[in-house]
Amino acid sequence: MNDNKASVRRLRLYRKVHSILGGSLFIFFILISVTGLLLGWKKHSGGYLLAKSYQGVSTDSKSWLPIDSLKQIAFQTLRDSVSGDLSTSLDRIDIRPKKGMVKFVFADHYWGIQLDCKTGQVLHIERRRSDFVEHLHDGSYWDSLLQLGDEPAKLLYTTITAVALLLFSITGFYLYYGPKRIRQQKQGKQTVNSNFMK
Structure with missing residues (x-):
C-alpha cells in the first residue's frame, strides 16, 4: 500500500x-x-528563406579579381542598391570555388551580396x-x-x-x-x- x-x-x-x-x-x-x-x-x-547560389563565369581562381576589389564592389552595391545607412561590417566572406562566386554576408543586418569572382558583376542581392x-x-x-x-x-x-x-x-x-x-x-x-x- x-x-x-x-x-x-x-x-x-x-x-x-x-x-x-x-x-x-x-x-x-x-x-x-x-x-x-x-x-x-x-x-x-x-x-524565400535561403537565396539560390548563382553561377559566376569562371571557376579558375587565377582569373578572379582580388578579394579587396570584390569587397569594395559589394560595399558600393549595398550603399547604392539597399541603403547608404547600413553598416558594411562583415560577418563572413563565403567563396564558392565551384561556382566562381563569392557572397559577402554582413554582420549588423540581414543583407548579402553575391558577386561574380572574375568580373565583379552583381549576381544577386539577397535578404x-x-x-x-x-x-x-x-x-x-x-x-x-x-x-x-x-x-x-x-x-x-x-x-x-x-x-x-x-x-x-x-x-x-x-x-x-x-x-x-x-x-x-x-x-x-x-x-x-x-x-x-x-
Whole structure:
C-alpha cells in the first residue's frame, strides 16, 4: 500500500512539474518548433528563406579579381542598391570555388551580396531571412538586438529550453508510464489477496 501511495505522490509531482513547464515555456517551445521547421525547409522555400547560389563565369581562381576589389564592389552595391545607412561590417566572406562566386554576408543586418569572382558583376542581392530565423531559433538574436558581448542571452536561452525540454520529456514519459505501473501494482496485490483468501 505504501508503494502505491508513493507512486501516486510521484505521479502528482511529475504532473505538476510538467504542467508548470508547459505553461511557462509555451512561447519558447512554439518559437523553437516553428523556427526549426522553417530551417529544415529553407532549401525548399523557392529562394524565400535561403537565396539560390548563382553561377559566376569562371571557376579558375587565377582569373578572379582580388578579394579587396570584390569587397569594395559589394560595399558600393549595398550603399547604392539597399541603403547608404547600413553598416558594411562583415560577418563572413563565403567563396564558392565551384561556382566562381563569392557572397559577402554582413554582420549588423540581414543583407548579402553575391558577386561574380572574375568580373565583379552583381549576381544577386539577397535578404538573408534564414539567418534571421536561425538567430531566433538559437537565441542569438537577443544578443545582437541588445548588443551584449559573449552571447549571454543565447547561453541562457539554450540552457533553459534544453533543460526544460529534457524535464518535459522525462515527466511526460512518467505521466504515460506511471498510471500503468500503479494499475499493475494494484492488480498484483489483488491477485495475492485472492490467492491468500483461497
